Amino acid sequence: MTRSAIVTGSTSGIGEGIATALAAAGYNVMLNGFGDPTAIATLQATLASTYNVQTAHSAADMSQPAEIRQMVADAVAAFGSVDVLVNNAGIQFTAPTDEFPEDKWDAIIAINMSSVFHASKAAIPHMKAGGWGRIVNIASVHGLVASANKVAYVTAKHGVVGMTKVMAVETANEGITVNAICPGWVLTPLVKQQIQARADKNGTTFEEETDAMLGEKQPMRKFTTPEKLGALAVFLCSDAADTTTGASLSVDGAWSAI
Template sequence: MSGQTQRALVTGSTSGIGLSIARRFARMGFDVAVNSHENEPEANTALREISEGADGQVRYFRADLADPAQSFGLVEQVIAAFGGLDILVNNAGVQKVAPVESLPAADWDRILAISLDSSFHTIRAAIPGMVARGWGRIINIASAHGLRASPFKSAYVATKHGIIGLTKTVALEVAERGVTVNAICPGYVWTPLVAQQVADQAKVHGISEDAVIRDIILAPQPTRQFVQPEEIAEMAAYLCGPLARSITGTAISIDGGWTAK
């Protein structure tokens, strides 16, 4: 899309993968809507980091994505503030590690609401404007767990499989409208979410956190290295470019070879 500043919303963008994507977009000159459930003063550190070197606007939009109305309303607020929305990155997610029989129903509901349902609501709010302009990019951050399963992660694995299905379906619906829809499937990225998984897995298995990293977390990843958030951000940046117009309905793995097995 040439001749106009692109306007992007990245959900869950005050830490980890979302922060890296928002920072990369800001350096590309995009207007960037940063989102989290935190109050704005709590997000100030991330906002300063994203704003450093930014050429476009960087604005914060607070929303609890467990609430369908707030998920839909978030997109409406961004459109009102920026005059439109060209790029939507659904990144927000939460995790809980527990055997399925011990997973509280409230945790299941919250994980699905934030990690899957919110993407449906933001997409349905963003699509009309993108279709009307004949251009748009939707990127859903899934996971290697959208393609493979692991024990003790029933809700997370279910949502990530669902995200890939949602991605493919919406991509087909808008394929002739200039809008692409893709999922990025990272392996283990060292983020606050993964750090919490390490702690949870250590409790579940009764072993040290170092043993969790070596023998559980990185065991399926042949490179035995954590993926860096910047790698995900570079793929997101490419998908927003003109040479990615034929990439749609795909689940792109950045997983150190995990799903090659």
């Protein structure tokens, strides 16, 4: 039977890369996320026709628990199961703690952290029923170390790493694995916005700020790509990874090694 995956936040960036890699590996895929409806429909149709799998899209807002539960129910209705859940949707906002807007704190905690709990809670019973499941949480190097001006993001990502461990322990003998991927810099719209904001603030070019930003934190001055993260997610879903659980896998050019 074809296995089925939900990838949250997969209309852009890392999520799109992981959804593409899972479709290429033969999984039916439910996409999720915001964006231009025509572009989303095209992505959905292209994955289906290129890889001969079923695809669907849920517009569920990851800040809304009821919509998250509905997304999981919709995937089960569409595909018959949810075997893989990739919790990837995320947003960013930067400011010092004493200036950090409360609405941004609430949104980041809800979308980047609480959604992982709500989606996993809804999906785990289906995985237990099938005796097989994979949860892959896209945390961040900021699930392991801090940076200034990212209080909500760092808090949320540390929470995701903690949640990964709890759920791995709870499901260890259910045929289910739960792991976190902790990327360093990946050049996606989320990061392009941060680079452009720095360039605007410092009166520099996008290229100058890219070099400066990579050099500040990451010993390897190279971006990770959504394709590389997709390949790792597919590995975590493979039988070879069936004892890899509760892990936080750094893909960060040695950022967290120093």
